[in-house]
Amino acid sequence: MKPSFSQHLNSAIRPLDTNLVVSKHAMERLQQRNIQISGDCWARIEEKVSEAKKMGVNDSLVLVRDxxxxxxxxNQTVITALDRKEANAQIFTNINGTIVLD
Known part of the structure; x- marks a missing residue:
């Protein structure tokens, strides 16, 4: 059976070597804001998100350097992305955990 378009899209936008899925919305935000996250950083994010999930966290704010x-x-899914400067003035709601990876 041929993979569907959505399966191709998810594999194309999934960070390398992780189980995290980047939503279409988040991928657009990453591209629009020219946010680059290394493969090592994605791996650390995935590890910490998995730890948070085991602790009962459903939705998390993940802060990395940029x-x-x-x-x-x-769902192991990146929902949206902002650059750190833009995030300084934001109020984040409906999260029950924060991961800081600087």
């Missing part, structure tokens, strides 16, 4: 990501730990 970006702020909202990640569904429950």
């Amino acid at each position: 970006a702020a990501l909202i990640v569904s730990a429950k």
Whole structure:
């Protein structure tokens, strides 16, 4: 059976060597804001999101050096992305955990 378009899209936008899925919305935000996250950083994000999920976190704010990501730990999905400067003036709601990776 041929893979569907959505399967191709998810494999194309999935960070290398991780189980995290980047939503279409988040991928657009990463591209629009020219946010670059290394493969090593994606691996650390995935590890910490998995840990957070085991602790009962469903939705998390993940702060890395140049970006702020909202990640569904429950679904292993990056929901949206902002650059750190933009994130300074934001209020984040509906999250129940924060991961800081600087």
